[in-house]
Amino acid sequence: MNSHRIKTTVWGEFRHEKTDASVAAIYPDGMHETIARFLRPHADLEVGTATLDEPEHGLTADVLENTDVLLWWGHRAHKEVSDAIVDKVHRRVLEGMGLIVLHSGHYAKIFKALMGTTCSLKWRESTDKERLWNVMPSHPIAEGIGDYFELPREEMYGEPFGIPTPDELIFISWFTGGEVFRSGATWYRGHGRVFYFRPGHETFPSYHDANVQRVITNAVRWARQTVRIKDAAPQSAPLEAMPPETGPSLHRTPVSPRV
């Protein structure tokens, strides 16, 4: 194993594909596997998968320890994801792991925990065309993407989107039915980078689209862990000489450990 490759784990809920024939027709091995498959040919990536119904949702301590970038697709079963696992993933992101949240993952516990907001939006399961406008073409995630690209059919997600102001706004979507959406956005949280990318409703073949694949591949590289810093709240001695206490004498409470 080349330790310089970006260790990438694609997490999928993997339920629709097992219960809905129309989804299985598009993603016979699961959406996570479709995503993993277009990432694997890239020599700088080392790609694994994990799914909800595996033990610990496939996100064991060892897997998380060996993940530089985690991708997340979930939808109907957000509530079945264990809070303990979400806490571990959250901590890993704050320590430096990248996280790419896809489509209905906007309501995943991990995304809501990182954003601190509702993450709600308007939606419509219809046959809107989606046109994603590239508003930050110099961003590494937009590399190779022109002024816009289109998905001939997608679920509509519309503003207002209940997120904190993105640190970087890369794509804004236009929908046939009359809505707009901030569909590609980043946030720095702790030492980790977070990217939300809108497309990917299970009944449409969006993860087979070349532009969607390019954006996700770019995002994996952008979000790769570059530092690993564990949480600490150190009591720190002065770096500079402190003046003698000259004011009224103070009763000082003994130092208590900080939670």
Next chain:
Amino acid sequence: MNSHRIKTTVWGEFRHEKTDASVAAIYPDGMHETIARFLRPHADLEVGTATLDEPEHGLTADVLENTDVLLWWGHRAHKEVSDAIVDKVHRRVLEGMGLIVLHSGHYAKIFKALMGTTCSLKWRESTDKERLWNVMPSHPIAEGIGDYFELPREEMYGEPFGIPTPDELIFISWFTGGEVFRSGATWYRGHGRVFYFRPGHETFPSYHDANVQRVITNAVRWARQTVRIKDAAPQSAPLEAMPPETGPSLHRTPVSPRV
């Protein structure tokens, strides 16, 4: 009651003051009461208090419903704050209530939930002088504050501070011992405004300081609720005529309610 006054609730942990004589000497009726007392004379404010050991921590549904701005000071007992109450306060902020988090409140559950990060920092219970530099003098929270103001003794909080990039950075502190800190910062979360303000260690009289009082008073006005919008994720009909479906026939799953 004038409905146009800003309904302000000052929440205090109110424990140090009951167990530590040196704290009681500075804040005999509690820090929350000291803060409420300098806010009350302002005719546009209507000020109440709430504390940890009251039922529901003093934050009943009725109190929260009737609060435009909540101030929060906690320290040793963050863990004793009920998760259910934190969830309610969180939801109220996202709906539009302002929140002002003071000093050691950086580790309060409600602040961490809104930030999504560790909120950790360096610290030292010492006798540093703190000088707060005003880096955004046109901000309403800095109204009436000059280039800087000083607190002759304060606990040191130092960078790195584990927060998301502030939407607005208003004050940066200099400490005698050699550290700096982003000590006045805002974030927009949902429809609410959040302000974190660093000073206020319980063993120092910072809430008796005229500049600290001015900043907090300004912040209450800045953070006042201006809209109240409840969370919703509506399924939305198209606003524009949609083209007929011309592609391959799609099996459409019935609309499922979104969590």
Next chain:
Amino acid sequence: MNSHRIKTTVWGEFRHEKTDASVAAIYPDGMHETIARFLRPHADLEVGTATLDEPEHGLTADVLENTDVLLWWGHRAHKEVSDAIVDKVHRRVLEGMGLIVLHSGHYAKIFKALMGTTCSLKWRESTDKERLWNVMPSHPIAEGIGDYFELPREEMYGEPFGIPTPDELIFISWFTGGEVFRSGATWYRGHGRVFYFRPGHETFPSYHDANVQRVITNAVRWARQTVRIKDAAPQSAPLEAMPPETGPSLHRTPVSPRV
């Protein structure tokens, strides 16, 4: 004159209205006068106008000194605006005056000087419908505006828009022809607040629209000057005792005034 009223100056190029009958039909006294007329009834505003062909473009030292918020509509004659006047307006914004830039004012010298970027965009003089989505409903500029509002016909402006990342993004437009645009955005520059608002092509009656009028009125209040701080780069004595120089002796050049 009540010194607490917001002194507002509406600047208009006022050329199209004199040479193009279809524009004159919509704005017989000029667009600036239409705008001034809907602002004047507000008791907290004191409203004047200025136009390109007046001496000093109507922006004399006295007018600028007595303006809290300046609105700017220009189009064909950007190049005729004197650089000296632009410099004065620029300095006033940095000192605290608010600036509201309307529609084709995106290419005004003053806007480009404040942004530092191209301010370019896609465009089409057509009959697109424009729907402005409200993505920051708690912002004072969005007060009273619902999820969206529509203009039945407007010139299209499309992304990419060559601006720095807005400090606050309030409106995103959807156009019939398939484009999106960041059509309401703010930037803090020096001690002044800047708001760009997209609608207002001269051949359409957008400044007669109630929602457009509401947004502009809100923006005047939001952008009002609250401080006035002149540029300075002071040589400053230490606030703290400095250690004696203990290193190798340094040749020190005499203090030269900083440009």
Next chain:
Amino acid sequence: MNSHRIKTTVWGEFRHEKTDASVAAIYPDGMHETIARFLRPHADLEVGTATLDEPEHGLTADVLENTDVLLWWGHRAHKEVSDAIVDKVHRRVLEGMGLIVLHSGHYAKIFKALMGTTCSLKWRESTDKERLWNVMPSHPIAEGIGDYFELPREEMYGEPFGIPTPDELIFISWFTGGEVFRSGATWYRGHGRVFYFRPGHETFPSYHDANVQRVITNAVRWARQTVRIKDAAPQSAPLEAMPPETGPSLHRTPVSPRV
């Protein structure tokens, strides 16, 4: 020449070094040459220099065309830099060239043009110690830098610093005399990346410091041009079918070229 190397041009005013013996003692071949010298050993960089007194200040069309990242140190002679050259550099940054502005370059015409603000600050030519705190350790520019690093003597620059809110704030400085400063900050402008880095007064050996060298080297890599996009404001045909004009007939002015 390897086209994948980052073409880096170090621009120096190169005046102090020729007239002030104490500066020449520290930077005998000029500050620009000292900087170029620590960059050159990096195999991924291709490093040239340019100075004020060369024809076109060394920044000919050919040099600018072949520069991915430009570094800028100027001080006393900002006014001698030709406006025409500044315009060319400005345009190149907006097209994608990176720009690293050093120390007194905060008052360079090119930095002021990109920021749109005064860029003023407090200052003191003294022997303050500067301690630069790393507040964004996961940023590529902070790679290899710990919690802080120190410069035993530097000129003091203090807040308020007249800049737009940085897109990313990486370093905050502490000075012995009691001031703080945002001393490492980035802005995205057009398709180019801009980094301002505070240290580097000509009478101190800061560019011989290992940490300063590391930050600048990191910054060159971060700021490298990744796209090259020329300014355009295209008139665009609709992407979607437009409804027939059904409203009152409009006199339409012929399309005029946009300035």
